[in-house]
Amino acid sequence: MEKQLCDLLVRLILLTWGFGAGVAGLDRYSSLGETVTLPCARFQKYQNSFIYWIFNQRSESSALASDGKITVKQPERAARLEVLPDSSLRIHHLHTEDAGQYECQQYVNGQLYEGGTPFVLTLLTITADPGKDLKRGTTLALQCTLLCNGGIADCSSAPDNVKLTWVDDEGTALQGDRFKITPYRTHSTLSLELQKSDHDRRWRCNLTEEGAVKASYSYTTTLTDTPVLIATASATTIALLIVLILVVAFCFWKRRRSDSDNHIQVEELTKESVSEIPAQVTGGAGENYSSIQFNNEGRGPERRQAPAEESNGVIYSAIK
Structure with a gap:
């Protein structure tokens, strides 16, 4: 009975004098948008016990969590609160409304068993x-x-x-x-x-x-005003890059075209047939002749057309 009366007096004093300001170890600092974890220092495991988190701000108290479950009615704020397995309270993406005093309390069989150390959160x-x-x-x-x-x-x-x-x-x-x-x-x-x-x-x-x-x-x-200059510089860089790409592409296309023309000329030259015809013996008994016939009909149109009598020819050679 005396212990519970002392706990009640301590809480009343904290509420009266600004939530424990000036008491060593109670102040906790963070920044807007950050995440902070507030421990429930005196938590112990007992049967039929649960942890109750209380939030005090401007002389008004509200329940945040009970038995590991978030009890805040505002959906947006409830989504940022989390009770960890060790009963610590974690607050995500801190807002202005989160500045204030936090305290965890442990109840056993429906009775207050232990009050945790309150934290004054300053943002x-x-x-x-x-x-x-x-x-x-x-x-x-x-x-x-x-x-x-x-x-x-x-x-x-x-x-x-x-x-x-x-x-x-x-x-x-x-x-x-x-x-x-x-x-x-x-x-x-x-x-x-x-x-x-x-x-x-x-x-x-x-x-x-x-x-x-x-x-x-x-x-x-x-x-x-500065991003405009940056955008202009970026546009100039992109334009130069496009021009460079077009020049490289043209040079590559020109080289491919040159290689293609050379390939066509080689193919046309290979179309010229070389054939050997039977030899006609016109010499003496000790001489044989062989003839090689050239056919220029497959040459490309760019070549000079030879006279009709020079289109096909026979060269005779004597084989001894």
């Missing part, structure tokens, strides 16, 4: 002004913000050792006269004038606690 996000139609020369203001308990104004109880920093892709802090950074404890603003090199550039904000990065969120600037 990191970036907003841009202006948020669209960015061009070279535009003055852009990026604000990196903590989302606590479902809103920005509810982060007044955020730990003092939390710090927001702007870094490049290598994790180095942004420096130089070009960047104007205005830091606060719960948000930080980066102002700059956009240049051509800022097209498709990522601006990253890190949340650190005692120097260790706990969460990170990035924003990519897409300039509306």
Whole structure:
């Protein structure tokens, strides 16, 4: 009886003072769009027991899961929640509405047996002004913000050792006269004038606690005037490539045609028949003659036509 009364008093204190802010080990950080897993630390296996997940936000409580089953009524949010075999709660694709306090409770035979350690989930996000139609020369203001308990104004109880920093892709802090950074404890603003090199550039904000990065969120600037130049360059490259392909194809066709003409000439030459006719003996007893007859009838039309008397001929040779 005394244990249950103590658990009730602890929960009332947590709700009154902002869900345990400032208590060591309760804070958990992540970013919009990420996935986070919240453990049910004191879970033990008993017969007739189940785990009950509770979500507190802005002094309102709601049940998320009971006995391993998601009980949220909103279909879109229910699809992002998952209870793991060890009764941990996993939240996919974090939204603004997910910032708040989470607590798992274990019931045995219908009675509260153990209350888990509550987690205060704080999310990191970036907003841009202006948020669209960015061009070279535009003055852009990026604000990196903590989302606590479902809103920005509810982060007044955020730990003092939390710090927001702007870094490049290598994790180095942004420096130089070009960047104007205005830091606060719960948000930080980066102002700059956009240049051509800022097209498709990522601006990253890190949340650190005692120097260790706990969460990170990035924003990519897409300039509306730079892609036109890129498209023009791409069109020129494609046109040159097409011309090159046509030149190579023409040269290949020309070579094939030349090879084909040579092949035809060789075939026409092979049509010329060479035949041997019986020898007519016109010499003395010791001489034999053999004749070779040439037929030029198969030659191509491009050859010079020989006189009729030269079309067919007989050459005699003496064989001794």
